[in-house]
Amino acid sequence: QSVLTQPPSASGTPGQRVTISCSGSSSNIGSHTVNWYQQLPGTAPKLLIYGNGQRPSGVPDRFSGSKSGTSASLAISGLQSEDEADYYCAAWDDSLNGLLFGGGTKLTVL
C-alpha cells in the first residue's frame, strides 16, 4: 500500500527549530520530488516547498526542505506563533499513478 507517513503532531517553543518527517517508498519519494504545504486553520493550503527544497517567492527562508532516499523532511527554524498550522508532504506515486499526500502534521507553538 502506497502511503506517505507523517507524525500526527509536532511542537516547539518560539525561536526553536522543528523538523517534520515524511516517510514513503521507492514508488513515490524514492522516485519523485517532494512538495510541502502549510494549511492555516480555515484556509486553503499554501505551497511551502517544491522540488524537495525550493521555496516559492514570498516563503521565508526559515522554511527548508530536504530529501534522502525514501524520506523527506521539512525544517522550520526561528519558530513563530504564526507557524502554528497543519503541514502536508506530497509526492507522485508510480504504483497508484496519482499524487499522494501525507496524513498531515499539526504543529503547535507552545
Add this chain to the structure above:
Amino acid sequence: EVQLVESGGGLVQPGGSLRLSCAASGFTFSGYGMNWVRQAPGKGLEWVSYISSTGSTIYYADSVKGRFTISRDNAKNSLYLQMNSLRAEDTAVYYCARDNYDFWSGYRYWGQGTLVTVSS
C-alpha cells in the same frame, strides 16, 4: 493577480450528481495543468484529479475513477469536475489548484474551496 474561484458545491443525495466549476483569472490558463484536491471535514488533503494544459493527459485517484470526470475549457478559462454516483465519503471541501511551474513543482495557487455534502 492569480485567482481561482470554485462554485457548484452543495447538498446532494447519495447516488446523485454535481458539477463543480473553477473560474481562473490573472494568468494564461491554457498554459498550466490544473488539479482538484479535496478535504473531508476534519481530515487531511486528498488529491482527486489532474488535467494537463491541453487536456490531453488526465489522471484520477482510485477513489473517484469511473465516477468523476475532469475537463477544462481554455476559451472560458474554466476547469470542471463532473461528479456522478456520489457517496457519503465524497463529502468534502473541493479545491481547484494550479500547477506551480510544471507537473512536478507543486500547486502554487488554490481556490477558496467549495463544500460538497452527500447526505440523504
